[in-house]
Amino acid sequence: MNFKDLFNFLAQLQQNNNKEWMDANRKWYKSLRNDFIVWLDDLDLTMAQLHNDYFPTPGKRGINRINNNLMFHPHKPIYKDHFGAGLDKAPNSADFYIEIGVKQCLLAGGFWRPEPKTLRSIRDGIDYNGEELQEILDRPSFKKLFGGLYEDEKLTNAPKGFANDHTHIQLLRNKTFAVEHQLRMEEVLQNDFKEKIIEVYMEMLPFRQYLNNSASV
Incomplete structure (x- = not known):
C-alpha cells in the first residue's frame, strides 16, 4: 500500500471537496481504495492468527464509505478526509478501528x-x-x-x-x-x-x- 500516494490524494480531495473533482479523479480513488482493501486483507489474515476469537473481516467488509452521511450531517463536506476501516468486526461487538487521514491517523476500539x-x-x-x-x-x-x-x-x-x-x-x-x-x-x-x-x-x-x-x- 502506497500510503504516501494516499495522503497526497486525500490532501487534494480536501482542497477540492466536490463531486466534479472526485469524478475527474475517480480512477485514482478506486485504485487507492482497491490497494487499501488488499492491505486490509493481509492485515486481517495476520491478526486472525493472534487469538482464537478473532472475527475474520475481509477488507471489502471492513472498509468505510468515503462519502459523509449528509442526511444526518448536512453541513459536513461531501467526502471524508480519511480512509477508515473496522476489523475483528463481529456483529454487535467492539471492533478495532483504523483511520488514515490528512488531519489525523489513529487506531481505536470499543x-x-x-x-x-x-x-x-x-x-x-x-x-x-x-x-x-x-x-x-x-x-x-x-x-x-x-x-x-x-x-x-x-x-x-x-x-x-x-x-x-x-x-x-x-x-x-x-x-x-x-x-x-x-x-x-x-x-x-x-x-x-x-x-x-x-x-x-x-x-x-x-x-x-x-x-x-x-x-x-
Missing part, C-alpha cells in the same frame, strides 16, 4: 455511544466486576498507548439503578467506552507500520474482550 441495551449491559458488567476493567485501564502499558477512556459526554449523576457512591461511579457515568491511539503520519509511512498496529491491537484486546463479554450478557 463502543462509541452504544444503544441503551448494550450500554446497560456494559454498566451491569462494571457493577458486577468493575475491578477487572479498572485493572486493565491502570496498566502502565495501556496508559502509555491510550492514556485513558476516550473523553466524551458523561452523566452528571449515577445512571438509573446505580448509587452515586458506587465504587466505580466514574466508570458508570460514561456514555462511551472506547480508547484511541493517535499516530503520526511518519509512523504510517514507516516499514514497521503493520507491527505497530499489532502492538496496539494486542494491548487493546483485553479491554475490548471485557466490553464484549459484558455486552453479550
